[in-house]
Amino acid sequence: MPTASAAPLDQRSEVLWMEGVDKTFNGNVHALKGMSLRVGEGDFISLLGPSGCGKSTALRLISDLIHPTRGRITWAGGQHAGDLGVVFQEPTLMPWATVAQNVWLPFRLRGKTYTSVRDDVLEALKLVGLEKFQNAYPRELSGGMKMRVSIARAMVTHPRLILMDEPFAALDEITRFRLNDDLLELKDKIGCTVIFVTHSVFESVFLSDRIVVMAARPGRVIRELTVDAPYPRDDAFRTSPEYAAHCRAASDALHEAMEQAA
Amino acid sequence: MTAIDDRSATPEIVDEDEARRARARKLDKIGKWTLPVVVMIITVFLWDRLVVWNEIPHYILPGPLLVFETLIKDWAMLFDALMVTLQITLMALAVAVLGGVGLAILFTQSRWVEMSFYPYAVILQVTPIVAIAPLIFIYVDSRIAGLLLCAWLVAFFPVLSNTTLGLNSADHNLRDLFRIYGATRWQRLRYLQLPSALPYFLGGLRIAGGLSLIGAVVAEYVAGTGGIGSGLAFRILEAGYRLNIPRMFAALILIAATGVIIFAGLSFLSHMLLRKWHESALKREG
Numbered sequence: 001m002p003t004a005s006a007a008p009l010d011q012r013s014e015v016l017w018m019e020g021v022d023k024t025f026n027g028n029v030h031a032l033k034g035m036s037l038r039v040g041e042g043d044f045i046s047l048l049g050p051s052g053c054g055k056s057t058a059l060r061l062i063s064d065l066i067h068p069t070r071g072r073i074t075w076a077g078g079q080h081a082g083d084l085g086v087v088f089q090e091p092t093l094m095p096w097a098t099v100a101q102n103v104w105l106p107f108r109l110r111g112k113t114y115t116s117v118r119d120d121v122l123e124a125l126k127l128v129g130l131e132k133f134q135n136a137y138p139r140e141l142s143g144g145m146k147m148r149v150s151i152a153r154a155m156v157t158h159p160r161l162i163l164m165d166e167p168f169a170a171l172d173e174i175t176r177f178r179l180n181d182d183l184l185e186l187k188d189k190i191g192c193t194v195i196f197v198t199h200s201v202f203e204s205v206f207l208s209d210r211i212v213v214m215a216a217r218p219g220r221v222i223r224e225l226t227v228d229a230p231y232p233r234d235d236a237f238r239t240s241p242e243y244a245a246h247c248r249a250a251s252d253a254l255h256e257a258m259e260q261a262a
Numbered sequence: 263m264t265a266i267d268d269r270s271a272t273p274e275i276v277d278e279d280e281a282r283r284a285r286a287r288k289l290d291k292i293g294k295w296t297l298p299v300v301v302m303i304i305t306v307f308l309w310d311r312l313v314v315w316n317e318i319p320h321y322i323l324p325g326p327l328l329v330f331e332t333l334i335k336d337w338a339m340l341f342d343a344l345m346v347t348l349q350i351t352l353m354a355l356a357v358a359v360l361g362g363v364g365l366a367i368l369f370t371q372s373r374w375v376e377m378s379f380y381p382y383a384v385i386l387q388v389t390p391i392v393a394i395a396p397l398i399f400i401y402v403d404s405r406i407a408g409l410l411l412c413a414w415l416v417a418f419f420p421v422l423s424n425t426t427l428g429l430n431s432a433d434h435n436l437r438d439l440f441r442i443y444g445a446t447r448w449q450r451l452r453y454l455q456l457p458s459a460l461p462y463f464l465g466g467l468r469i470a471g472g473l474s475l476i477g478a479v480v481a482e483y484v485a486g487t488g489g490i491g492s493g494l495a496f497r498i499l500e501a502g503y504r505l506n507i508p509r510m511f512a513a514l515i516l517i518a519a520t521g522v523i524i525f526a527g528l529s530f531l532s533h534m535l536l537r538k539w540h541e542s543a544l545k546r547e548g
Contacts, residue, residue: 063442086442092435095539096457108453109443137539 009209009226012040014076015160015193016062021071023057023219030218031057035071037212037221039161039195044187046204046211047197048250050258054219055197059086059163062195075160081110085154085162089169091146093138093153099125100134103153117156124156125149127186144175151183155192164196168203180206181234188232201254205246206238213250215257222260223253324508332508333515340497340509344516347493350406350478351524354413358470361414362421363463370429370455371447387419391477395484409481409493416477417470424466428459461540464532471524479517 016039023032032054039045047055060066062073063086075083085106093102100114100121107117114121125131128148138146147167154162168176180203187194198204204211211225227246229237237243306326312318313325320328333340365383369376395412402408432454440450482495494513501509536542 063438065438065441081444084442086439088435088439090435092433092439094436094454094457096460105439105453106443109440109445109449139539139541 012042015039015041016075019072021061021073022069023061024069033218033220035221041193042191043210044194044208046208047214048204048211048254049214050216052216053214055214056165057219059165059197063163082106082157083160085159087150087154087164087167089166091150093146093149095138098135098137099130099149102149103156105153106157120156124152128152143171144179147179160193162192162194164194166197184231184233201247201250205243205250211250213253213257215260222257225249225253321505321507324511328508329511333512336509336512340513340516343492343494343497347478348520350409350413351475354410354417354474354477355471357414358417358421358474362418363425365422366425366429369426383419383422386415391416391480395481399485405485409478409485412481413474413477417474420466420469424462425459428462429455432458461536461542468525468528471528472521475521475524
């Protein structure tokens, strides 16, 4: 798997694709119109756009919580249990369960006992640096640590695709930077495929190799940018002229998106 | 601050504010227990003086000492009566918990069931038990069953409504997560809804504990038959007819004490079950 992320963008095998997906609420609110997206193995895709552009709707469609009004979403080889991991804007942990029990949840819902998957749970916690806190309760953790638990839970089943809906939006800048670094480190280690919703230009450029810029009313894709800087990326990348150029391009596209909406 | 990684206290440095707050907390802790006791002692003392100074006859208002003596003297009879009332109360509470939680689970499993039956649960709750009780004793032959039914009618609603609220107030994102992971209805109930409902249920339980005692007492008043196997309420009625006011007071004290003990017991249970994770049971640090 880790080799997949090293393959050039156009040679990656497909995980999932969306074809002309529309979603209409109440008969006249076009949350999403004609969205097509091809997700390749190892992609880190950011959905970037102002609020109301259908970013979250797209994630809810992919996670099958809602169904397209028109169009199709197809998993390569069909979807199976544990193919999908999700991280919400809030950590969304069960307060009555310990950290380890929270991470166990995706397995537990597939009928697996804790002992049978303990190694996977501890491995996931180790990857996010929380193996010492496996018996702590969520309330004992800081906001950033809770988010790490949430990430560990999303990837514990080694899903083919991880969806992240503005996971760091509620955190302070310093924690956010650190989690961005850690997320890339994780991606490097396990080679996961991620769709990441954000409204931060900087975050999208730093994290992703593809940025899908979206506009609102109706929610739609207006541009796709490629960030071809190699992983792993670090602080040097954050201060490079290349990074600045990508940020400008993404920022311009975002402005365009906001003007179109207005 | 409860975050583990934030604990870096250096005990040598004394902060005036902190010290003052610690002293205030200590005083609070002492006051919480001593003040009610002091108030109680003063009240009993004034009660005693009121009776002695005004020479009030004991068949109108007995002094505290006489009440205490009666409590000791009639202990065997009052204790038997207390056991009867307590038995009804606890059985009613148990049935209220089973019925309330069971019905709440049924309600959350099916909107149709909830829409059909919830209004009737409300009607049962808002109709005063004193008004229904005589009917119950006409139709139900067994006296115990009648008492139980009355106490249950009063007690089950807070369990039902609180548990229903709790089952429906599971975090929305967690619900979505359970759906994404393909959880079955049973798994969602067992791993998500029941734990979410626990604090609400325990809140309802504490209210139901007091209400089942009230229900049992009211039902005894209405049932009214005496003899062997009658509860505290009947003893109060009987003592009233015989102008044995000290015994009325003694029985009343027993009922009140029972109510307090039930409430304290349920509060303790609630604390033990929630102390590890729920906000209501957490001690604030700093």
